Amino acid sequence: MLHKVLKNYRLLGGSTKIMNIMYSGRNLCHLPLIKERAYIDGEWVCAADDKIFTVSNPANGEILAKVPDMEEKDVEVAIKAASLAFKEWRNTSAYERSNIMKKWYELMLKHEETIAQIITLESGKPFIESRAEVNYGNAYIEFYAEEARRINGEILQSTYPTKKYFVEKQPIGVVGLITAFNFPLAMITRKLSAALAAGCTCVVKPATDTPLTALAMAQLAHEAGIPKGVVNVVTSSHASNPPVVDFMCKSPDIRGISFTGSVQVGKIINEKCAPHIKRVGLELGGNAPFIVYNSADVDVAVKSALNSKFRNSGQTCIAPNRFLVQDGIYDCFVDNLLVEIRKLKMGDGSKGDVKIGPMINVAQLQKVSHLVDDAISKGANCLLGGKRALSVGDLFYEPTVLTDVRETMKLYMEEIFGPVVSIVRFRTEEESLFISNQPEVGLAGYIFSSDISQIFRVSKRLEVGMVGVNEGIISAAEVPFGGVKQSGIGREGGHNGIEDYIDYKYVCIGNLRF
Known part of the structure; x- marks a missing residue:
């Protein structure tokens, strides 16, 4: 074990200066x-x-x-x-x-x-x-x-x-x-x-x-x-x-x-x-909508979805919780997203090619499992994943894509905090805003559109503290980070x-x- 950890540490560019300590007779390194x-x-x-x-x-x-x-x-x-x-x-x-x-x-x-x-x-x-x-x-x-x-x-x-x-x-x-x-x-x-x-x-x-x-x-x-x-x-x-x-x-x-x-x-x-x-x-916490309108650049939307949803295995407060996709672009977006998600490798984060790590603890893993199981039991269609990745490790959960998500399902209104994409089809801009603003929380939201008028209309009406437009990574030291409604104060x-x-x-x- 010590040799293996040292080898990985060198690959990451670290010094081999370590302290060896004993826990229950086992030699671990710091x-x-x-x-x-x-x-x-x-x-x-x-x-x-x-x-x-x-x-x-x-x-x-x-x-x-x-x-x-x-x-x-x-x-x-x-x-x-x-x-x-x-x-x-x-x-x-x-x-x-x-x-x-x-x-x-x-x-x-x-x-x-x-x-x-x-x-x-x-x-x-x-x-x-x-x-x-x-x-x-x-x-x-x-x-x-x-x-x-x-x-x-x-x-x-x-x-x-x-x-x-x-x-x-x-x-x-x-x-x-x-x-x-x-x-x-x-x-x-x-x-x-x-x-x-x-x-x-x-x-x-x-x-x-x-x-x-x-x-x-x-x-x-x-x-x-x-x-x-x-x-x-x-x-x-x-x-x-x-x-x-x-x-x-x-x-x-x-x-x-x-x-x-x-x-x-x-x-x-x-x-x-x-x-x-x-x-x-x-x-x-939040319940961030990720809205993809018919005029959106699908490649940009898919890339942004991967960056914003699967960062830290979905365990971020501004991760998209519900993907709202307009019917004119729905099939194209879902198909392209599935192709890209299948390329993501799960495993130990110290390995250079790993993109998805574990849940932080058993409680978080169980929460994600419960929300997915509940959605599937109520009619959600599981296109990918949907279960624990036990072959990878005890705390890993497979990247999951669910469609036909409805408001009777718990993950529709609850923050998932895991690598789960829940997709809702919509027809009109008004419908997308109604769905987005239903939760009592409002931290972040994402809009993908090439219509500048639509961008300004939707940005103004979204009940969130932060909006990403054609962009999935929105945090920076120079900007005010926070939400409205029950997503916080200050x-x-x-x-x-x-x-x-x-x-x-x-x-x-x-x-x-x-």
Whole structure:
């Protein structure tokens, strides 16, 4: 096993410098930057009661690390460290914060290959996608390092000649950042970089399934000179998550919570924060329509469908959930899509030609299986896949294409979060909009058309926060990411992403003499 892992590691361009450790008599290897401690107040620490949980590779079940299973008392230490650090960090100049963040960015670039390998190991996504995530996630650090120096206030025109009105922007305080598994680097940098630029200090709670990337980032933040207590990373198991998150939401020392995850959990977090009047940012799930009109370029639509649907095996919040295809182009689109999907290879993401990895865990696999089985039992036509890929591994699910999908089926309204294409035929533009806007969520939507008037009409009427037009990859550091309706509150990315972490202070100076 060790020889095999080393060989794969060399093929990925990594160093062969490793640490050998023993788990149950088995010799496993760690890449550089893999940490088995949480990061609190500038130190690598265990849980107070020494509890741990394992992090495994979903592609093969191999144990990667054992990290602290922290509870409320551990989180309280992290919050107090962040509170103390805030007194200093808030008073650093924007120039100082910018320079420190640039150093962090440079270190992240230097170690991008190793970080990408860690992402692939703990999330299962193909290595080419992990490298893309590192580039994407690092872009947020670079963007907000620059944005730190552009958090400007205002001088307002006064009604009275003896008064001056000023508005300045100040950091809100300590913030709790709670993220999902599917983008273990970018989910964090999108939040953390904006918070640091604003002058906030942070307690980061990464997903249980993918904490190792967050810990690697913390190590590089430490090396970059981010002061102790400014960034803290606490880890916890699935069982410990509810009390840990509850404690963060209720702590009087945390002034804001930013969460990425499901709508159901987002509602709970919002409810827990409400009595304490905390600033809340929620980036929640969606049910993205992927609308292909008769005038669309089929090749562009199919290529975009592959990129947007099968990235991370469909485990992305903006992945298309329902493919709405107009009847005039329906057969051509479906036939071409099937041809391309059949070319996708499943397997261990560390292999260069693999395009589809595993589900992150058993619960996610079972959810996808249940939604597909339900649709088939209610009359959906399964053209491809439709079952677990046990010959590949325990957590793999075959790329699946379902047609004749109707609203009586659960996957019609529920987010699939898996490699499943559900196709609905429609006739008119009005019908496509009605179907698209039915869900109570509205994160992203996709339009494929060559009719510019139609593009503007549909873009305006789609009840979503983001629209991709003839494009399946829409995320970028410079743009506001977020949804409408029950898909969340606030925006991440772009200059708008600072807003969740600042307070406006108005100052009136009176009785001036000129």
